[in-house]
Amino acid sequence: MVRANGAVSLRELARVVQTSEVTVRRDVRALEAEGLLDRRHGGAVLPGGFTRESGFPQKSHLATAEKTAIADLAAGFVEEGEAIVVGAGTTTQELARRLARVPGLTVVTNSLLVAQALAHANRVEVVMTGGTLRGSNYALVGSGAEQSLQGLRVTRAFLSGSGLTAERGLSTSNMLSASVDRALVQAAAEVVVLADHTKLGTDTMFQTVPTDVITRLVTDEPPTDDDRAATELQALADQGVQLSVASAAAVPGERQPPEPPSAGPGHAGAGRQQQRRGGVTLPGQRGNRQNNGGSPGPAPSLRGAAALPDQAPGRVADLAPRRR
Missing domain, CATH: 1.10.10.10 (Winged helix-like DNA-binding domain superfamily/Winged helix DNA-binding domain)
Incomplete structure (x- = not known):
């Protein structure tokens, strides 16, 4: 296989x-x-080590159920009338398929697969970057792509990659792809990383998004015996990354926009309750790159992803990162 x-x-x-x-x-x-x-x-x-990167046919068959669950959960963070950027990848392609129903949305992307998924969405405007086509992942890269993103400003960037660690953040195996991803990040007020559990703890050659720039990670729940993934999730939460954990076994439902955060002690993110279908949201210390103030109260450890609180299907448990 x-x-x-x-x-x-x-x-x-x-x-x-x-x-x-x-x-x-x-x-x-x-x-x-x-x-x-x-x-x-x-x-x-x-x-193949750090330099090897699987092509699109290989990636499309890896962790398909997990990517579907992640895309379902991530789509709930996109609101009507927003302008966002979506990077290349099989997980972001799944996300794009779900964004076709969001009215008034503007999507800037360097991915032909993302653009194709939105090609027939009448209420979504798609803006393609320039650049040179990289056939292995159907993405536009190079100076043309990077220059077309200069001066752009959007609310959120949705990115994937080859690996994610708390120490280095998101990384990829290709230098050209990494450079364009960094340009996409510069255009966004918030950065949302989509990465299934197989990428947690994996470090590849070129850093794209440092951990302190990542606003939120949308991932799936690691297997119960996967201590390394649980440790990595805890480390990311400790550094202020908000974690939204989807259940791959959940039945995909209709997209629901995020509920507004409720006021609570500490700061705006503390104590908030967010409803997501088939997911678990764990707010971090940072709402976005412009708001780093405040500190949440003590919270349970994430060590061992299977030790999440018992909950009814479709319900969401809110946890905060462990204070040091």
Whole structure:
């Protein structure tokens, strides 16, 4: 499966071979010891280290259920009449499909796949950057793309990447893609990163978004035995990144806009309750890059993502990052 797709998630492997993820993880370690593949957090890829990047066909088959859940949750943060930028990637492509129903929306993108997903959305205006086509991910890159973003200002940027760590933030394996992503970030007041659990703890060659610039991470709930992902999520929350955790098992519903935050002690983000279908929202210390003040009260640790509070399906539990 790794040779055919370039990458595969442990969840998908366990489903195909009808065994537990614990068993699959043990077998993947044995295959890595033989040099047949490289383990990545929550999955495995062909050997290649920091410089290797899977193409679109390979990425489109990796963590598909997780990407769908992430896209469903992220779409709820987009409101009518907004102007946003959406970067290239299979997860952002899933997001774009859900944005087609948002009236008055303006989407600036360097991704042909994102533009294609919105091509028939009559109420959405799509603005493409210039640049040179990079065929492996159907994205426009280079100086033309970067120059077309100069002077642009939008409310939010939605970006994906190859890896995400609390230490370096979001990263990718391609220098040209990283440069355009940085230009997209400069155009936005807030930065929302879309990354499934297989990318948590993975560090790739070129940094695109430092951790202190990320406003929110939308991800899926890691497997119960995935301590590394849980640790990374806690570290991100400790640095003030707001975490919205989607359930891949949730049934996708109709897009719902975010509810306005309720007033509470501490600062504007403290104590707020946000409803998301099939997701868990964990506000961080930072609402956006312009508002870093205040400090939330003490909160439970995120250590072990499976230890989230019990909740009815579709309900949301609000937690804040652990204070140091």
